[in-house]
Amino acid sequence: DGGITQSPKYLFRKEGQNVTLSCEQNLNHDAMYWYRQDPGQGLRLIYYSQIVNDFQKGDIAEGYSVSREKKESFPLTVTSAQKNPTAFYLCASSIGPTGQPQHFGDGTRLSIL
């Protein structure tokens, strides 16, 4: 079955370390997205990519970086510059950028040790 795979499900990071969250999709979707979810808040857009080798900042991109070298993959790096990285991170994809239904992964919960 087609879908989005995020790994790992739980991730722990020491302060000062960078960490990379994986997102892979086999839906042949062009657009991919990273969202952050904090308790009591709605999801917020970190980065998005409409096509391979291109990506754009979302509403809360500071302290994060992404790459889109392959259509299937959109990894998110949480850098040491991100002041409050503890959160639930969701990856999503859609056929194109113009509001089509988005498919979501199961998320990665990142905690700081």
Next chain:
Amino acid sequence: KNEVEQSPQNLTAQEGEFITINCSYSVGISALHWLQQHPGGGIVSLFMLSSGKKKHGRLIATINIQEKHSSLHITASHPRDSAVYICAVRRVGGADGLTFGKGTHLIIQP
């Protein structure tokens, strides 16, 4: 003020009851999405609307573009419907991706 507001924030009901969750937004949109998030965190897309009404099984979603309001209804509610229901919009002219409400936490008791 958030661009997408949902009500109620929390809702507990008995099995079989008719459920309504409301979503109001304050920006121009090209589409509105209703999503379901289960306790493990995964999110499933239920509906995408740009006008009118859609129905899937016991779920019905409506949107009134003029009033900038959408509702999600669940008929004959069941404990397996317990989840967080999230309204999200795609803003016209905004960054790509969706703008989300904070969600409605629904509990259906047997």
